Amino acid sequence: xPDLSHLRAHLDxxxxxxxxxxxxxxxxxxxxxxxxxxxxQGLGKPNPEWIAEGLSEDAQEAILKAYGEVSETGRLxxxxxxxxxxxxxxxxxxxxxxxxxxxxxxxxxxxxxxIFPLNLVPSCSKCNGHKPRKPRKKSTHQHINAYLEDLSFCxxxxxxxxxxxxxxxxxxxxEKQKGMSDETLQRLKQHLKDFKLYERYPxxxxxxxxxxxxxxxxxxxxxxxxxxxxxxxxxxxANVKSLGINDWRGALFVGLAKNDEFxxxxxxxxxxxxxx
Ligand SMILES: [Zn+2]
Numbered sequence: 418x419p420d421l422s423h424l425r426a427h428l429d430x431x432x433x434x435x436x437x438x439x440x441x442x443x444x445x446x447x448x449x450x451x452x453x454x455x456x457x458q459g460l461g462k463p464n465p466e467w468i469a470e471g472l473s474e475d476a477q478e479a480i481l482k483a484y485g486e487v488s489e490t491g492r493l494x495x496x497x498x499x500x501x502x503x504x505x506x507x508x509x510x511x512x513x514x515x516x517x518x519x520x521x522x523x524x525x526x527x528x529x530x531x532i533f534p535l536n537l538v539p540s541c542s543k544c545n546g547h548k549p550r551k552p553r554k555k556s557t558h559q560h561i562n563a564y565l566e567d568l569s570f571c572x573x574x575x576x577x578x579x580x581x582x583x584x585x586x587x588x589x590x591x592e593k594q595k596g597m598s599d600e601t602l603q604r605l606k607q608h609l610k611d612f613k614l615y616e617r618y619p620x621x622x623x624x625x626x627x628x629x630x631x632x633x634x635x636x637x638x639x640x641x642x643x644x645x646x647x648x649x650x651x652x653x654x655a656n657v658k659s660l661g662i663n664d665w666r667g668a669l670f671v672g673l674a675k676n677d678e679f680x681x682x683x684x685x686x687x688x689x690x691x692x693x
Pocket of ligand 1: 507508509510511512513540541542543544545
């Protein structure tokens with residue numbers, strides 16, 4: 418979670434009260450702070466009322482413009498740096514380098530949240546680029562706010578593995594779990610579609626599995642298929658600790674462990690390196 422203790426200070430820095438020409442007056446800042454609370458309470462789900470409520474068009478434009486200060490050389494550069502430090506990798510795809518700040522609610526439409534930390538998600542440039550330009554109207558298509566919606570209560574991300582074609586084909590999918598609403602299930606599926614993860618995972622899987630060759634070989638030599646399975650499940654558990662319960666690498670490890678052919682030496686051919 419971002420530090421939310423400087424929200425008013427950020428506004429005062431960009432829009433000083435003593436500046437009589439400032440487009441954001443103290444009363445506007447009060448209103449904006451109220452909107453911030455509503456955003457947090459509403460888990461960042463789009464609410465068109467927030468666009469029209471209380472702030473003039475000029476004030477909203479000024480807040481949008483203030484996002485320019487959240488650049489590396491802007492007056493809110495510290496905010497940018499602290500947000501980017503929150504994520505090891507892009508939280509949308511789980512592998513991209515964090516370079517951008519994505520506006521969870523698009524800033525061209527929800528101008529009032531242009532510099533609100535809970536609306537600024539550190540992300541890779543590809544995910545940021547794939548993001549739709551407008552928030553979805555249908556609740557089943559709306560994006561999950563990376564800060565406000567904790568989905569770690571169940572393991573929903575799984576990978577089916579097929580090596581019959583001579584290479585590892587990993588098909589990732591969302592599985593409905595106990596306690597998960599239909600709406601959340603649909604939103605997670607939409608996430609995979611919108612960020613084009615079905616197309617982007619295969620090359621990541623190949624790169625990642627190439628780094629596992631030596632460990633797979635060692636474990637097969639020492640313990641056969643059971644040794645490989647145990648190694649994969651240990652790796653899955655370690656991955657949960659470092660990257661969370663629904664990271665794609667964890668799902669991949671579990672999927673591979675369930676594939677008997679892969680574990681029983683099939684990985685040599687599927688990963689393209691010679692057996693002992
Ligand atoms: Zn990404």
